Amino acid sequence: MGLIASLLGLGQAVTAAGDSAAGLAEVFTPNATRRMELAAQGHAAALAEAGAEFQAAGTTPFDRLVNGLNRLPRPLLALGTLGLFAYAMADPAGFSLRMQGLDTVPEPLWWLLGAVVSFYFGAREAHYFRTGRPAGATRAIPAEAPRPTPAAAPDAAAAPGDNAALDDWLRRQNR
Secondary structure, eight states: OHHHHHHHTOHHHHHHHHHHHHHHHHHHSOOHHHHHHHHHHHHHHHHHHHHHHTTTOOOSHHHHHHHHHHTSHHHHHHHHHHHHHHHHHHOHHHHHHHHHHHHTSOHHHHHHHHHHHHHHHHHHHHHHHHHTOOTTOOOOOOSSOOOOOTTTSOOTTTSOOSOHHHHHHHHHHTO
């Protein structure tokens, strides 16, 4: 085809016809590759913005206090459970009385407590699953993470979104 097309001058005509067919097909079926590229760009911009938030981690006494409080629930729950066993052995009558008191707690309240504890630890595990790092490992944040600008955000018209609020925000940013 190459030699015949060049002799007859059809090379550019065939290429133009192919490009026209591809453009016409995109009118009826969105370009999946472009949509994935725009989604990846949006994801990268969101990650860069989230990383920029933690660039200047606070080192004030208040920040250290809050970080310390965030680390308390797991050890307190573990040590509290061991403490219940020690209490049951040290004062069986008192332990029995307290357990009878717990027996009067309504079942919906137990479900609520279970949900709160499950969501706390589930969110923590989901966080480590998403970041791909074990608990206690630290992640280096780049010194200069690029800040997304409205011009760098994916074009709402090019990628019809499933999120009306995000589309509205993008329209307002591009005014």
